[in-house]
Amino acid sequence: MSQDLYELLGVDRDADGDTIKKAYRRLARQYHPDVNPDPSAQEHFKEVSRAYEVLSDPAKRASYDRGGDPFGGAAGFGQGAGFSFTDIMDAFFGGAGATGGRGPRPRERRGQDALIRLEVQLADAAFGVTREIKVDTAVLCTTCHGSGATPGSKPVPCETCRGAGEVAHVQRSFLGEIRTLRPCAACRGYGTIIPDPCRECGGDGRVRSRRTLTVKIPAGVDDGTRVQLAGEGEIGPGGGPAGDLYVEIHVAPHPTFTRNGSDLHCTVSLPMSAAALGTTLTLPTLEADVVTGEDTDSGLETSFDLDVRPGTQSGSEQVLRGRGVPGLRGGRGDLVVTLVVETPTRLDARQEELLRELAAIRGEEAPSGQVRATHKGMFGRLRDAFNGH
Template sequence: MASDYYALLGVDRSATPEEIKKAYRRLARQLHPDVNDAPDASERFKEVSQAYEVLSDPQKRQVFDRGGDPMSGQRGGGGFGQGFSFDDIMDAFFGQSSQRGPRSRVQRGQDALLRLEVELAEAVFGVTQELKVDTAVVCEVCDGSGAEEGSQPVTCGTCHGQGAIQHVQRSLLGDIRTARPCPTCHGFGSVIPDPCRACDGEGRVRSRRNLTLTIPAGVDHGTRIQLTGEGEIGPGGGPAGDLYVEIQVRRHPVYSRTGDHLECHVTLPMTAAALGTTLDLPSLRADLEEHEGPDAITVDVEVGTQSGEVVVVRGEGVPRLRGIGAGDLRVTVVVETPDKLDDEQRELLQQLATLRGEERPEARLGATHRSVFGRIKSAFRAAGE
């Protein structure tokens, strides 16, 4: 036994199509799972949607009013016996039927994509931004119906509310029935004789809206943030699609990002690398208008640091988007050799070279980076000795 679809929508049995549509839209907004987290919201939303599917279809509504079940999926009469018609056979083979009924004017809107450029600090530590979005919104004049105030859609006189025109073609197998969308109502089964002047009968208009977007800490270049129900309103005032915001991260003059780590290069004079030093690097957080913590990061360069060595500062990288903690800051040291010396500096360096026995140094070929085969060869030589 079918449910009482009128009771589900809260309308009388004599309700007009416009009253049924308004009741459905009101309940759909209340019960949609994206806005209602009640345990039974999803099931009630399905029931309300099914009720609207039946009562918005003239044929299904007529079957229901006579005590039948329009959602039983069975067809009566004709054909090949057992309640099947030739249309059922065509549907089984080709996935379509010549009897689908009029399509609803209320449809879901399309998803929208917006690309947003942010600074590296904003992507790393998160930020809240105000967006201006140009999308379709419900027409306030007709409330999405597409009809001028005081009027409503009327049954199409060409297809008599069917939404399709049937054609019968004789063949050796008998009469083959095909259906095409009605050219007058375009498959809706009804026409709007007096369209809304504000939206030209679309039920929606273009408008600019302001949205608040919260960018979570740790997003990367190309990350997409989904805003459910913030896309295009559908035709006939149907449910809105989703808005996707794709993050585009601008280049930073000092820092770059690799995964969850921040990286930078620091150039030091030869003496600082040899003697060791402490550096204060500007914190990436300082790029934010509002931030917590110090404006600088202390980096300890050990005595004898070689050019190309990487100093790691733990936990000063990118917060993990779907995890705990953060990556590291990796500082690559570049040792700068002086190319202009005065007489006093040259004399001091010559004295240092004499003290270290480096007046005529011998080049060490491959001493630092030996190949795998070289290390294996040395190991066998040592074992033989």
């Protein structure tokens, strides 16, 4: 190789290692056989690789600068060329080495998110509530303050990787010696070793602890809704930032109301006579669950009157607008009341006599009944829709 190695890479003779590495990667992307099939480009790529092999090695570079043969008589690409396969991969795929080496990984890392399930009553989910919860999570070690080292001591550079966090593994192939970098097993890639770990946390920088938090549950949450508490999750290793805590809401069954989205549903039973003559029923509201004996001035309506029209049929529904569950984004659902008419099963003699007189007056002593299909097929429903039924 007669051409000057510095000229091959296009760098000055006093260029530092990072400048030489960047120049090599730029040329490797230009002349590598996988992207440039020109035979002359392949030959140029070999020369560039040999130049980088010499100038990236301080000992070989010093020998070359003194006029010596840095290859020790080896000839040809692949016969002793100790270029870094990692450098080529980084040049094409933008690996961490393209920014000056992967380096040691930090001990401080973000903690994991945590999840806790909280059961609330339907009224609490509807109107919102503030609750205290107890959580078991990793917290910052107060002895070492996250460093993992016993107070008065500190981590020291790893002797195996000399603080780099990674070590080179050389493997021979038809290309020559391929050098790959792997995390250092001695320091687990951190680049430092804690010779005297904290006895409280064992060098992790965090410990488990139970603590009490206050969570505000907004009005309108539904079963399965998650409330996020930012920064209240697990503290990260090495005292890293905490993750988030998610409180998953589970709504307990209610004895009166069931929920469907923002709507409430309930079923009210009433006697046959009340359904026939009509009546007014007093029903509780969901707000009644959040009003105690001391909240008489709260202004919340604890009951309401439901007017049952004469001749109400069993299974009919009444929709009361705005008496359901508040929405997370405003508004409020409806309350759907299903009326079930109860038929008496036991009659005394006088009651039976009166009912028979009523049946005679209405001509219902021997009713023939009306037979109709319980379920209609799709085409039957379409036919009735077109016929106005």
